[in-house]
Amino acid sequence: MTAACPIPNSRYSQIVLGHGSGGRLSQDLLEQVFLRHFTGATLRELEDQAELAVPTEPGARLAFTTDSFVVSPLFFPGGDIGRLAVCGTVNDLCMGGAIPRYLSAAFVLEEGLPLEVLDRIAASMAATCLEAGVEIVTGDTKVVEKGKADGVFITTSGVGIVPRARRLSIAAARPGDAILVSGPIGDHGVAILSVREGIDFETELQSDCAPLASLTRAMFEISPQIRCLRDPTRGGLSGVLQDIATRSKVGISIDEALVPIRPEVRAASDLLGLDPLYIACEGRLVAVVAAEDAERVLRTLRAHPLGQEAAIIGRVLSEDPGVVSMHSRIGGERVVPQLSGEQLPRIC
Amino acid sequence: MTAACPIPNSRYSQIVLGHGSGGRLSQDLLEQVFLRHFTGATLRELEDQAELAVPTEPGARLAFTTDSFVVSPLFFPGGDIGRLAVCGTVNDLCMGGAIPRYLSAAFVLEEGLPLEVLDRIAASMAATCLEAGVEIVTGDTKVVEKGKADGVFITTSGVGIVPRARRLSIAAARPGDAILVSGPIGDHGVAILSVREGIDFETELQSDCAPLASLTRAMFEISPQIRCLRDPTRGGLSGVLQDIATRSKVGISIDEALVPIRPEVRAASDLLGLDPLYIACEGRLVAVVAAEDAERVLRTLRAHPLGQEAAIIGRVLSEDPGVVSMHSRIGGERVVPQLSGEQLPRIC
Numbered sequence A, B: 001m002t003a004a005c006p007i008p009n010s011r012y013s014q015i016v017l018g019h020g021s022g023g024r025l026s027q028d029l030l031e032q033v034f035l036r037h038f039t040g041a042t043l044r045e046l047e048d049q050a051e052l053a054v055p056t057e058p059g060a061r062l063a064f065t066t067d068s069f070v071v072s073p074l075f076f077p078g079g080d081i082g083r084l085a086v087c088g089t090v091n092d093l094c095m096g097g098a099i100p101r102y103l104s105a106a107f108v109l110e111e112g113l114p115l116e117v118l119d120r121i122a123a124s125m126a127a128t129c130l131e132a133g134v135e136i137v138t139g140d141t142k143v144v145e146k147g148k149a150d151g152v153f154i155t156t157s158g159v160g161i162v163p164r165a166r167r168l169s170i171a172a173a174r175p176g177d178a179i180l181v182s183g184p185i186g187d188h189g190v191a192i193l194s195v196r197e198g199i200d201f202e203t204e205l206q207s208d209c210a211p212l213a214s215l216t217r218a219m220f221e222i223s224p225q226i227r228c229l230r231d232p233t234r235g236g237l238s239g240v241l242q243d244i245a246t247r248s249k250v251g252i253s254i255d256e257a258l259v260p261i262r263p264e265v266r267a268a269s270d271l272l273g274l275d276p277l278y279i280a281c282e283g284r285l286v287a288v289v290a291a292e293d294a295e296r297v298l299r300t301l302r303a304h305p306l307g308q309e310a311a312i313i314g315r316v317l318s319e320d321p322g323v324v325s326m327h328s329r330i331g332g333e334r335v336v337p338q339l340s341g342e343q344l345p346r347i348c
Helices: A024-037 A081-095 A115-132 A187-197 A213-222 A236-248 A263-272 A291-302 B024-037 B081-095 B115-132 B187-197 B213-222 B236-248 B263-272 B291-302
Strands: A050-052 A061-069 A099-110 A135-144 A152-162 A178-181 A226-230 A251-255 A286-289 A311-317 A324-327 A333-335 B050-052 B061-069 B099-110 B135-144 B152-162 B178-181 B226-230 B251-255 B286-289 B311-317 B324-327 B333-335
Touching: A024 A115, A024 A135, A050 A099, A050 A135, A061 A081, A061 B099, A061 B135, A061 B152, A081 A099, A081 A115, A081 A152, A081 A213, A081 A226, A099 A115, A099 A213, A099 B061, A099 B152, A115 A135, A115 A152, A135 B061, A152 B061, A152 B099, A152 B152, A178 A291, A187 A263, A213 A226, A213 A291, A226 A236, A236 A251, A236 A286, A236 A324, A286 A291, A291 A311, B024 B115, B024 B135, B050 B099, B050 B135, B061 B081, B081 B099, B081 B115, B081 B152, B081 B213, B081 B226, B099 B115, B099 B213, B115 B135, B115 B152, B178 B291, B187 B263, B213 B226, B213 B291, B226 B236, B236 B251, B236 B286, B236 B324, B286 B291, B291 B311
Parallel strands: A099 A135, A251 A324, B099 B135, B251 B324
Antiparallel strands: A050 B061, A061 A152, A061 B050, A099 A152, A178 A286, A178 A311, A226 A286, A251 A311, A324 A333, B061 B152, B099 B152, B178 B286, B178 B311, B226 B286, B251 B311, B324 B333
16 A cells, blocks of 8 residues: 555545545545546536437447446456456447447445555546547446455446347357357456466466457448357356357357467466366457358458457357357367356456 | 245355356346346346337437445335335436436345345335336346455446436526425435434334436426436435535525424434434435426425425525525524535445
8 A cells, every 4th residue: 555645636545435425525536536537528517417319320229238347356467457347348238239339337445445546447447448439428436344345346337329230139140150259268267367376377368358349340340140249258158159059049069179279278277177168258259150251250350459369169050959069179079068156256 | 044045946045156157056146036026028138238229309318327336234214225226326317307217237246145135135126116117127246255245235327318308407507596305304314324323213214215207207297497406315415505506606595494304313313413414315306496486396396205395495596606505593694514524334
């Protein structure tokens, strides 16, 4: 904890209960931290609610999503809870085919949190919003007593606009479709674990945490036949494939040799007894695409900085609805079971 | 903690880390608790984002808001954290003149929370949504280790529709306008405190916690000259008046004798050394209304079950911009100072 407070004009160097009071100290925190970083005009009006423009294209719909973030530690290689909180919600909107537009951000702060930590998190959120093309338009802050939370929890909600022609759904996969992944899996989860467990890699493994808005935009420009997009966060690739198989009432077969996994991730997983198929990513997507568009979408992904290691990893089958199977490196087909309990707590 | 689990088909009687994994146990929690109570069709599609209809009236806007709820205790006379989480966000939408429509709900659960407690909270949220005319369309659940949160924190976000003609703003109060309050102040804060401090009232004081959608609808039907609405939550009546005075660059004068306060609230405040002007309500509103509409709006409020004890408590002045003053019962005018720190932590 720093003795001197690095935040301009602040009387406190850490969060006190009064910062959640709704009085002068709440106002100070808003001005000294949040409004310094979140500079959008709507937020600055400080109403209890933000007013948003309504999309005007006939047939457009709104997408609306929310996620809480409780990741531990708050800072990790390649990201932090703030970046994660923006990416998670932006990506959930993108996976619905939406153009992400507006975010809300609600903070639960633990008494004693250094203000400097909150400031770094807010700065990271602002930078990630810029990268994703979204604006934080409304927010809230609560403070709980020391020991009643763990530093900071952030809940973001997002509103985006779904163009008329886009109709994606977890239930839309059809036999014959190709399954793509936009890059190596498990980087985020292993990056977090490496900090928690003190594992040293020769090269530092970074979380893949990134907003996918520009990547999905490029995909939609090239193919109208994207059936379904999902980001493999908690539950990992396996969880997403299981959801698609169940909800689309199809079988899914993937080829182990085609699933991109970094050697560090594979090594750390072996060491810790984890399966990369279940480890969270925060900047990857799984796409189900009509077979005839698969190569075109793959090229588009690979031409994008966030999709350079994209791959076609499998296909959708009519047989065995609800079942995900994997053709292993050593030959043979095995069923990929659904994760039953917790593999890695507080990964996001 | 109950030995047998009252939740149908659940293997667990309390929350375990695996309930936040994104795997089978997360799915179980969703089906066994949340989907039993939140029965809207959009949520049941279980996409990562909800699709909403876009308002079609030309000139309509969207309202978007968020709040986290960390109230302690989780259950209190007249409400619980679930009811509060719905009312708080619904009311923030209403205060912007919006018709509340869609809610998101994100839960941070502490390992060990009895499932039965979560079930009661979800049931209360569902009942309050019905009362408010809103639907929970998307959500999220995270679990943190025992001791890293305090039972349950809930963050709700809301989307509503603001009809074309409505333009409310905290900056819209004009000299001459009347200030109304829809009922007695401080009930919520004192109800919470009475549980925390073990104060016994002769009659049980209930929180005023309620969704105000039907009340604001009635007000808008009767008057096009409502300048500004605010719900006096954290910071209480004083905080709201201070905000209006500052942001509208006007003076505000209220009359102590006209501010409705229940005898129990006054007695408890005296006992605890608190000023009711700063104590949170969760089902009241403050309205700034053109003088010529004030009586009409007052009658409308009083004709509604949630506004029976409404009162005109003061007026907007051109002098002393930014200053809230109060004409006291014993004569004389005093400035009402802004709350500096925390009066009552975790009141909402």
